[in-house]
Amino acid sequence: MSKFNILVIEDEKNICDFITKALSSHGYHAVSVGSGATALSLITSLCPDVILLDLGLPDMDGMEIIKQVRTWSDTPIIVVSARTQEDDKVLALDAGADDYLTKPFGTSELLARIRTSLRHSNKLQNGTGFSQKPYCAKGLKIDFYKRTISINGEFIHLTPVEYKIVAFLAQNSGKVMTYSAVMSNVWGPYAESDNKILRVNMANIRRKLEKNPAEPIYIFTEVGVGYRMTDDEESC
Template sequence: MPTPNYTALIIEDEKNITDFMLKALKSNGYRVITADSGKSGLSLISSQCPDLVLLDLGLPDIDGNDIITSVREWTSCPIIVISARTNERDKVTALDLGADDYITKPFGTPELMARIRASLRHSNRMDSNSALYIRPYKCKGLYLDFEKRMIVLDGEEIHLTQVEYKIVAFLARNSGKVMTYSAIMSNVWGPYTSDNNRILRVNMANIRRKIEKNPSQPQFIFTEVGVGYRMREDENELC
């Protein structure tokens, strides 16, 4: 159960969607504030400093992507896009601009709350003053110790190449969130790497052979077709 101290801002102009998310968040202990336009949403982000933003892209006054760009100039506050846009390019664009996750309408409460937990966990893990910053990743027998750079599966150490480890560690630090191909490649090979993701796909195939019982039906790292990869959410609960 999350702490009631978390504040979520909903920026959404469809009242039924706002009411649905408002009810779900409040029932899980969150403080919630709402805005029905981009301008009022930006004002609330700067004045209220929410812990999380749930953002619709199709707002009446400002495109949601422009809000992401503006907010990312001064804060790393988690942003989860809530949108009816299902095109892969729309998802990639929002994520590459700095959104932490992307949920397509319609969606259910369990999915919404799982994505929120993942985004808040990532936000806390990236804070070097947080205990989560160095806490190992654990999920269904897979254990990743970031300090020792060690991966163990069902009690046996898994030997990955340096590149393979960097890919898995990056996904584990962002567990539960979809990471675009470009974000992964930039983190592993640097910001000036080629846009061709073939080398990433080759490494991912090798990783899956080492950590998945059935690489064609992965249980740890999932493919978001045309977008990137998502690692199963860390089993550690937020404190």
């Protein structure tokens, strides 16, 4: 199994040393930097599989790094921060972070969060590589390996968050997925209980996917419960 590249953006040396040592001992290739500017430059050249990001950097706020990276990449970002306020977590997750780990934390929890991020980004491999059969239904095709969505051959642009919602529902097509399950999958365990942000994203998704958003054929609302994606067809 090839080593996954993990970029650690952390300016506190003791924490940085703890994280990189833990990652290296469990088979990951860890690279660490202590400033935001260096990190942004390194992300483009290293192409990490997961980014571990401290928000309190000496030269810029970690929130700015999230926003900049999300303009061109959907690489999983796990915020590792001493900020414990719910507002900070919500802001980071809304900006595009995949998860939020509050300091202090243990090695087991850190590794579990990384495995989850890799699994959700379809990068977890089992020796020969990982791929998943595309989802196809009524002209809609989702290629999970290429992370593309098309309708009757025409590609549809979704934001990273919108893609995660649709992909999660498609991977569980035919099943009713609760609001909390969708939110937890997309925004992580610190997602707020209010599903307003999910409903806003779903409205945008339907405008892009459905001919008539009021009468959807792909994603159905189970009032008060969640959403259900139309059943996957056997072949495209």
